[in-house]
Amino acid sequence: xxxxxxxxxxxxxxxxxxxxxxxxxxxxxxxxxxxxxxxxxxxxxxxxxxxxxxxxxxxxxxxxxxxxxxxxxxxxxxxxxxxxxxxxxxxxxxxxxxxxxxxxxxxxxxxxxxxxxxxxxxxxxxxxxxxxxxxxxxxxxxxxxxxxxxxxxxxxxxxxxxxxxxxxxxxxxxxxxxxxxxxxxxxxxxxxxxxxxxxxxxxxxxxxxxxxxxxxxxxxxxxxxxxxxxxxxxxxxxxxxxxxxxxxxxxxxxxxxxxxxxxxxxxxxxxxxxxxxxxxxxxxxxxxxxxxxxxxxxxxxxxxxxxxxxxxxxxxxxxxxxxxxxxxxxxxxxxxxxxxxxxxxxxxxxxxxxxxxxxxxxxxxxxxxxxxxxxxxxxxxxxxxxxxxxxxxxxxxxxxxxxxxxxxxxxxxxx
Amino acid sequence: xxxxxxxxxxxxxxxxxxxxxxxxxxxxxxxxxxxxxxxxxxxxxxxxxxxxxxxxxxxxxxxxxxxxxxxxxxxxxxxxxxxxxxxxxxxxxxxxxxxxxxxxxx
Numbered sequence: 001x002x003x004x005x006x007x008x009x010x011x012x013x014x015x016x017x018x019x020x021x022x023x024x025x026x027x028x029x030x031x032x033x034x035x036x037x038x039x040x041x042x043x044x045x046x047x048x049x050x051x052x053x054x055x056x057x058x059x060x061x062x063x064x065x066x067x068x069x070x071x072x073x074x075x076x077x078x079x080x081x082x083x084x085x086x087x088x089x090x091x092x093x094x095x096x097x098x099x100x101x102x103x104x105x106x107x108x109x110x111x112x113x114x115x116x117x118x119x120x121x122x123x124x125x126x127x128x129x130x131x132x133x134x135x136x137x138x139x140x141x142x143x144x145x146x147x148x149x150x151x152x153x154x155x156x157x158x159x160x161x162x163x164x165x166x167x168x169x170x171x172x173x174x175x176x177x178x179x180x181x182x183x184x185x186x187x188x189x190x191x192x193x194x195x196x197x198x199x200x201x202x203x204x205x206x207x208x209x210x211x212x213x214x215x216x217x218x219x220x221x222x223x224x225x226x227x228x229x230x231x232x233x234x235x236x237x238x239x240x241x242x243x244x245x246x247x248x249x250x251x252x253x254x255x256x257x258x259x260x261x262x263x264x265x266x267x268x269x270x271x272x273x274x275x276x277x278x279x280x281x282x283x284x285x286x287x288x289x290x291x292x293x294x295x296x297x298x299x300x301x302x303x304x305x306x307x308x309x310x311x312x313x314x315x316x317x318x319x320x321x322x323x324x325x326x327x328x329x330x331x332x333x334x335x336x337x338x339x340x341x342x343x344x345x346x347x348x349x350x351x352x353x354x355x356x357x358x359x360x361x362x363x364x365x366x367x368x369x370x371x372x373x374x375x376x377x378x379x380x381x382x383x384x385x386x387x388x389x390x391x392x393x394x395x396x397x398x399x400x401x402x403x404x405x406x407x408x409x410x411x412x413x414x415x
Numbered sequence: 416x417x418x419x420x421x422x423x424x425x426x427x428x429x430x431x432x433x434x435x436x437x438x439x440x441x442x443x444x445x446x447x448x449x450x451x452x453x454x455x456x457x458x459x460x461x462x463x464x465x466x467x468x469x470x471x472x473x474x475x476x477x478x479x480x481x482x483x484x485x486x487x488x489x490x491x492x493x494x495x496x497x498x499x500x501x502x503x504x505x506x507x508x509x510x511x512x513x514x515x516x517x518x519x520x521x
Contacts, residue, residue, distance in 0.1 A: 021447065044456040064456070066445040073447055303454045303461065330460045337482065339460065380482065384462065384489030 005030035011109035012036025015283030015305035022313035024073040039080040049163040086258040105316045108281035110251035124217035130242045145241045148172030153229045153239040157184030159331045160245035166333040176207040196356045250285045265298040270322040272312035282308035326391040339383040342373030342390040351402045369395040417510040433505035440464040440501040450516035457501035462490040464500040469513035491519035
């Protein structure tokens with residue numbers, strides 16, 4: 001490889017930062033540029049809606065790696081820069097400021113952006129107390145109003161919304177969660193787990209309302225501040241701060257415009273290769289075939305982003321590392337450690353082990369005798385075993401699985 | 416600055432200077448030490464920053480809290496001196512700390 005050959009990694013989140021550094025570790029001898037549109041050093045995103053929002057984590061503690069680590073790896077950080085166009089024929093990309101670079105290999109790690117709330121389009125989007133929560137800058141804008149006594153309306157009862165609610169109520173805010181589906185976490189968990197979380201939040205003082213669609217906002221006379229949230233059931237909620245968390249849209253426009261195969265995610269194989277041999281992709285912006293579930297999936301997940309990045313780094317160095325990891329996720333709310341493994345879509349039976357009342361249980365999503373997915377609440381050792389149950393497609397005996405007196409590890413074959 | 420030695424499974428040694436208060440995990444990440452995956456970023460959720468603390472140091476470190484003990488219970492290749500490096504803080508008191516990395520995190 002000629003030493004002037006350039007690897008450009010677009011997107012400086014978890015996937016991008018890992019990809020750039022691992023490409024060097026894996027032997028890339030040319031230049032490596034890591035391009036991100038945010039000015040900060042690549043940082044941990046999960047704490048944004050948890051410790052950082054609550055003031056318990058500093059900005060320095062958020063950095064994925066120190067600046068010196070990128071220097072050591074010979075990764076040029078191009079932060080606060082945005083690529084406007086990728087010309088695959090010329091193997092050249094052009095930045096918004098007109099600057100152009102020729103690449104030998106290109107990586108998309110462009111992540112996603114918050115799904116916009118249609119009802120906010122009439123002006124709330126631009127109000128100074130209406131926010132989405134995806135970036136450090138989002139949280140820095142939220143924090144001045146994130147104070148005891150403030151009335152916070154959260155639109156969306158997914159992970160982000162509920163994590164924010166937990167931190168907010170602990171900080172003395174008056175919190176209302178508005179979820180359009182009949183229950184919180186509806187896209188990801190079973191009704192039993194949803195009702196558990198609804199109860200936990202209500203006991204903590206959160207006003208959780210489900211089956212309500214937000215259909216408008218009142219702004220103050222200057223049009224700068226949202227004062228009321230309107231719901232389709234006729235209710236109005238007075239607010240000082242609105243945070244919307246209703247999902248993620250993958251950032252695939254650049255890839256699509258460049259003619260790479262995209263279908264709600266940049267299509268990649270198990271080695272993170274796109275439809276163009278010179279281009280790899282990793283993280284929330286991708287879609288791939290899951291061997292475990294035999295269908296196409298797109299994941300919004302840090303562990304997935306990191307593993308895909310490691311595969312992509314191998315691919316740019318001409319090696320093949322195949323992603324066979326089982327999807328997993330975590331969400332910390334109050335003192336509850338929710339850890340989930342697998343995808344539950346298509347389950348025909350839910351088994352509980354342990355006791356929601358004791359705030360320590362696991363929910364197993366079964367299809368026949370196969371465990372598709374497991375949610376564990378404050379049961380970390382079971383989570384680690386559940387990962388094996390799911391990944392290795394271990395057939396289980398439902399009666400023993402549901403019997404908390406039978407150690408879960410007895411249901412697994414020896415490692 | 417407290418000194419830290421990390422020994423990879425292969426035997427390769429890394430002699431590092433840590434920031435006081437920084438975790439062993441972050442010190443390793445900043446020095447690009449292979450074998451500390453740290454997938455969850457130090458939130459004690461993944462057990463991919465598992466390490467073995469040198470016996471001489473084991474008793475001198477604060478004991479693991481419940482969350483860490485739970486994770487270690489099911490980490491790959493656990494031993495009596497297993498710890499999660501995200502939960503170990505570098506302080507003047509553990510200047511010279513030595514940890515080894517497991518085979519499972521290559």
